[in-house]
Structures are given as structure tokens and as C-alpha cells.
Amino acid sequence: MAGGFVIDFAGKCIVVTGGNRGIGLEISRAVAKAGASVAIIYRSSRDADEVASKIGKEFSVKTKAYQCDVSDADTVNKTFSKIDDEMGPITGLVANAGVSVVKPALEMTTEDFNKVFTVNVLGVFNSARAAAKLWVDRKAQGGSVVITSSMSSQIINQVGANQPLTQIFYNSSKGAVTNLTKGLAAEWAEHKIRVNALSPGYVDTDQTAGMDEKVKKYQAENVPLKRFAKPEEMSGQAVLLLSDYASYMTGGEYVVDGGQLIW
Ligand code: NDP
Numbered sequence: 125m126a127g128g129f130v131i132d133f134a135g136k137c138i139v140v141t142g143g144n145r146g147i148g149l150e151i152s153r154a155v156a157k158a159g160a161s162v163a164i165i166y167r168s169s170r171d172a173d174e175v176a177s178k179i180g181k182e183f184s185v186k187t188k189a190y191q192c193d194v195s196d197a198d199t200v201n202k203t204f205s206k207i208d209d210e211m212g213p214i215t216g217l218v219a220n221a222g223v224s225v226v227k228p229a230l231e232m233t234t235e236d237f238n239k240v241f242t243v244n245v246l247g248v249f250n251s252a253r254a255a256a257k258l259w260v261d262r263k264a265q266g267g268s269v270v271i272t273s274s275m276s277s278q279i280i281n282q283v284g285a286n287q288p289l290t291q292i293f294y295n296s297s298k299g300a301v302t303n304l305t306k307g308l309a310a311e312w313a314e315h316k317i318r319v320n321a322l323s324p325g326y327v328d329t330d331q332t333a334g335m336d337e338k339v340k341k342y343q344a345e346n347v348p349l350k351r352f353a354k355p356e357e358m359s360g361q362a363v364l365l366l367s368d369y370a371s372y373m374t375g376g377e378y379v380v381d382g383g384q385l386i387w
Contacts, residue, residue, distance in 0.1 A: 131367045133160035137212045138366060139204070141165040141194050141251050142221030144172040146329035147272060147355045151218050152187075153179055154359035155366065161186040163207040163214070165221065165251075167193055186211055194221050194247030204254035213264070216366045217255040219248040220272040224294040224331060226283055237293050244297035245304060252308055256317055266316030269308070270365045272358075273321040275381045277302040281326075282343070283335050298323075302377050309375030318374040320365045325381025326352040348383030 138155045142148035143164035152162050156179045164179075164187065166172040172189035180187035188211060192203040208214050223243045225236040252269045259267040275281070277298040280290050302321050309319040326332055326343055332352065335343075344351050361380050364370055379385055 129369075131158050131363055131369065133158040133366075136160040136215040136366075137163065137207075138216040138218065139163045139165060139207060139214055139251075139255065140218040140220060141192075141247070142167075142272075143218070144169050144175045144189060146331065147324060147327055147358045148218065148220040149175065150356040150359045151220065151362045152176075153183070154356070154363050155216075155218075156180070156183040156185045156187060158363060159183075159185060160216075161211050163187075163211050164189045165192050165194065165203065167191070167221070194219075194251050195242035197246075197250045197253075200247075200250040200254045201257070204251075204258060208258055212258075213262070214255055214258060214267075215264075216268045216270075217251060218270045218272065218362055218366070219251040220270075221247055221251075222272060222274075222331075224291050226289065226291045226294075226334070228289060229292045232292060240293040240297050241300070244294070245300045248301050249304060249308075252319065256308075256312055256315070259317060260315050266318065268366045268370070269317065269319040270362050271301060271305050271319065271321045273302045273305065273323045273377060274298040275323050275325045275379050275385055277321075277323055277377065278379075278385060283339060305377065306375045313374060318365075318370065320370070320373055320375070321377040322358065322361050322365065323377050323379045323381070324353060324358050325379070325384045327355055327358060328352045329355055346384060346387065347381070348386060351382065353380070353382060 176189040
């Protein structure tokens with residue numbers, strides 16, 4: 125068949141938070157491959173500038189890394205304005221930065237709660253609102269926000285050797301962010317801003333690297349596809365949701381989990 129299914133992001137500018145490693149890095153690469161300029165937001169990694177420039181060279185697009193703690197609303201607003209001026213106009217956002225604290229619920233502290241929720245929920249909100257404010261202010265004809273949630277918004281995933289260790293705040297933050305996705309989608313539909321959640325299953329990244337090997341093996345066996353995902357296996361859904369092919373998709377949660385939620 126001539127033509128085929130083509131996603132062309134030439135002229136687009138997409139911000140990816142946590143875009144310098146893991147799942148976010150592969151999403152940054154995928155949107156760059158489709159022709160978009162990419163602004164990578166990171167917190168503290170030292171090699172983010174090199175990562176951004178390597179992607180730019182590989183796909184001949186404009187890329188730049190921006191250091192920004194997504195949990196700080198002021199910094200986020202300023203960073204998005206800067207990106208918009210330097211690389212924009214911003215047309216899409218992947219709010220992907222996320223963290224976890226793994227310890228038994230009985231040992232969790234308020235500090236642990238704040239650490240997880242200020243990034244996974246407040247950080248996503250800050251990022252999505254900063255993008256939406258720019259779009260609403262300039263009366264842009266829409267925009268797409270993809271939020272990295274997790275299959276653990278729907279189940280309690282087990283990560284430790286001594287069952288059941290659940291990373292309780294992480295799971296509950298992902299439940300919260302999936303619901304946040306729906307609320308933002310409802311409020312911003314009038315501005316033609318689409319908001320969707322991408323919910324990965326287990327993915328081989330730094331986040332899962334610390335898991336007990338026995339538990340990892342057990343969990344991989346539980347996945348119908350019998351393995352954890354590679355980070356690049358998350359990028360297709362993110363690209364689709366950012367694209368015009370997803371023009372009628374908003375407020376959805378799209379699980380990419382090798383079939384794990386079947387059970
Ligand atoms: P990684 O641990 O590999 O990377 C986390 C990224 O988030 C890094 O780029 C980090 O920046 C950035 N980050 C963390 N805190 C902040 C902050 N306060 N401000 C800005 N950036 C920040 O994560 P993954 O790639 O594994 O996960 C990406 C997303 O996918 C997360 O939301 C995670 O919860 C979710 N997810 C992951 C799964 C998995 O199995 N790996 C499964 C389901 C969901 P820096 O490098 O500077 O620290």
C-alpha cells in the first residue's frame with residue numbers, strides 16, 4: 125500500500141520530563157525520530173546535555189536539556205516559558221518524571237510520602253498546567269499531554285523479596301495521577317487540549333534495577349509475554365497519543381504491560 129501510517133512531527137516542539145534516561149529517554153528519541161524538536165527536563169543527572177545533543181545529532185533536530193525540579197511550580201512555569209521562547213512554540217508534553225521509595229508501609233514516613241507525591245502527582249500537575257497555560261494564553265488550537273502513570277494505578281505491584289512489599293506511596297501516587305489525567309482532560313477539553321495516561325508494566329530501567337532478582341524473575345514469569353519491557357517499547361504509545369491520529373482520545377489510560385493486567 126502506498127503512503128502507509130506516517131507520523132510526522134516536523135515543526136512540533138515536545139517537552140519530555142525525565143527525558144534523559146529510562147522510558148523518557150526513549151520517548152525523547154522517538155519524537156525526535158519523527159522530526160520534533162525536543163526539550164528534555166531532568167533533575168540532577170550530569171550527562172543530560174550530552175544526551176540531548178546526541179539525540180539532536182542522531183535525528184537532525186533541535187534538542188536541549190533543561191534542569192528543573194518538576195515539584196516546584198515557579199521553576200516549572202519559568203522553565204516552560206524559556207523552552208517556549210528558545211525552542212517553541214511547545215506543542216506537546218510528556219510528563220514522565222517519577223520516583224519511588226521502596227520500604228514496608230509500617231516504616232514509611234511523611235518525608236517518603238512527600239518525596240513521591242511531590243514528583244509523581246504535583247510534578248505532573250505543575251508540568252501539565254505550565255504547558256496548558258501557554259496554550260490557553262496564546263489561544264493555540266489545542267495541545268497534547270501524555271502522563272506516564274503505571275499499571276500500578278490499577279493493581280498493587282510487588283517489588284520486594286519479602287512478600288508483600290508494595291511501594292505503597294508509589295502505587296497510590298499512580299492511582300492519583302491516572303485520576304488527575306481524567307480531571308485535566310475534562311477541564312481542558314474546551315481548549316482542545318487532550319490529556320491521556322500511558323501506563324507501563326514492568327520496564328527495564330534504573331527504577332526496576334534495584335528489585336530483588338528472585339522477585340524480578342517471578343514477576344517476569346507472571347507477564348503473559350514472559351519478560352519485562354524494554355524502555356523503547358513504551359514510546360510507540362506515547363508518540364501515538366501526541367499525534368493527530370489520537371485526535372479523539374482524551375482522558376484515557378493506555379496500559380502497555382505485556383498482558384500482565386489480564387490476570
Ligand atoms: P528512571 O528512574 O529511569 O528515570 C527517572 C527520570 O525522572 C529521570 O530522568 C530523572 O531525572 C527524572 N526526575 C525524577 N525526579 C525529578 C524531578 N523532581 N524533576 C525533574 N525530573 C525528575 O525512571 P523510569 O524511566 O523507570 O520511569 C519513568 C516513568 O515511568 C516514571 O513516572 C515511572 O514511575 C514510570 N513507570 C516506570 C516503570 C518501570 O518499570 N520502570 C513502570 C511503570 C511506570 P535525573 O536523571 O536528573 O534524576
